[in-house]
Structures are given as structure tokens and as C-alpha cells.
Amino acid sequence: MATTSVQQKPLKCVDEWDDFIANRYREGKKHSEFRIYDEKSDPSVAEFYRLNHANQTLQFVLEKESQYNPLQKGKKSIWEAANYLNTLIDDSDPDTDLSQIEHLMQTSEAIRKDGHPRWFILTGFLHDLGKVLCLYGEPQWAVVGDTFPVGCAYSDQIVFPEYFVNNPDSKNAEYQTLYGIYEPNCGLDNVHLSWGHDEYIYRVVKDYLPEPAHYMLRYHSFYSAHRHGAYRHLMSPHDEEMFQWVHTFNPYDLYSKGSAKPDMKELMPYYADLIAEFFPDEITW
């Protein structure tokens, strides 16, 4: 059915979602303004969230976890993955939009300018590499979008919460209590979040980076928690402590896009060294 494929790809490119988020949380915007902004947002973004909220069920997430978490997509260097991600075709104007690698480098360069440690700079460079899921054939709604726990009640702090009515889990009473299938303060490691690029890149690089990087990568799209304070009832004291790193990371992801285009050629040797310091030539994806 022709309409299905259109609906499965409502965004011109996945960056459209990142731009939506950056505008939603534009510096200085008040909490009360978010919803008005969401209502007026681009119809393609609304359609994207309609699909995301309808299809991210607990069962879907469990399937994707068992498909991708064992890392069976072969070996690739970080550079190969970054170049591969750069082939993500973007229907918007190539002159004005940043390539995927440029967004990664803008993020990491902003982190570097603020004098943060090398592992933190590298985390900035890696944070969106999980978007290669798009190139594996996953629909946009299973790659980007705010992430949220599945198997328990949806927070009204999630963007477009009204779209959850179309999710089959919303009719499952067991999944709609506050804790759902989880125990109070069980820790986020025991919670299944909607599937996307955060969890995938965390799985791929976790053995090479310190724990704060794990949190930054794994929860950078979990806006209802890190921006709105939702789901504290599932978080452990350790999660609460580690979320300071998610908070520290988030502005670099959101607000570095306005800065100058990174000079790839000039920066390449620095990043080659940085990657070689933490990673072997190839890692398993």
C-alpha cells in the first residue's frame, strides 16, 4: 500500500527530529510553552510521533533488544561507522544542513572547548552513531524520537502523550500501572526503554568507555526523565547520581548546531588519536 511507506517515513531525514527537539528546548523557553510549540509543530514531526507512540510496544522493544544487543552486524572501525552513517540520504538542502559527521564533531568540539576530559569529548563524537539503525532498514520511529519506558504507565511529560492511545500496550492493564512490570526504584538498567539509537550505541561501545559515558549515550533521548524529572520512581539512587552526566551532556547535543562548521580536515588527526586511545581498530556492531 503506497500510503504505508509514506507514513513509515514521515521525516525528510532523521535530523528533522533533532531540530524539533532543539527548538522544543530552545534556551530560555518556559515549560508551559512546550505544549503550544508541539501542537504547532510540523505535521511530519507529529506524524512521526504518532507512529513512534503507536508502535513502540514492550514486545517490539524485546524483539529489537534480542535482534541487536548480541551485536551480530559484523566488525567496523569507528571511522567506518561514521562514514557509513554519513551516507544516510537527506532530502533537505545539502548546502545548509550539516552532515552526520559534522553534527557529531560540532558536539564533541563544543565539549572540547569547555575543557572536559578526553573520554567525554569522544562520547560526544560517538553519541549518534547508533543512527546506523536507519541504514539497517529500521523505520525512523525505531531509530530516533524521545525514548520512554515500555511496560508501565506513560508519563504525561512525554511529547505528544495523546498518541499513546494507539499503542496496544495502553489497553493492557498490567502495563498501565505506575510500576507496570517493574519494581519500585529497580534501576534503569532493568527498565526497557523504547528502541532507538541510544541503546544501540551504548551496547556497541560500553566496554571501551567509563560509566558516565554509558549514561550519556544510553539516555540522551530520554527527555521526560532528564528534562522533566519523570520516572524517578524507577530510578535507583545510583541512576540519580549518574544522571548529572546526562544533564551535563544534553546542552552540547542540543545547542552546538549553531556553531561554525567543523573543519574536518584539520580536526581529523586529533580524532584519529582520540579514537585510537580508547578503541581497537575494529569493534563489533
Ligand SMILES: [Fe+2]
Ligand atoms: Fe541522538
Ligand SMILES: [Fe+2]
Ligand atoms: Fe545528537
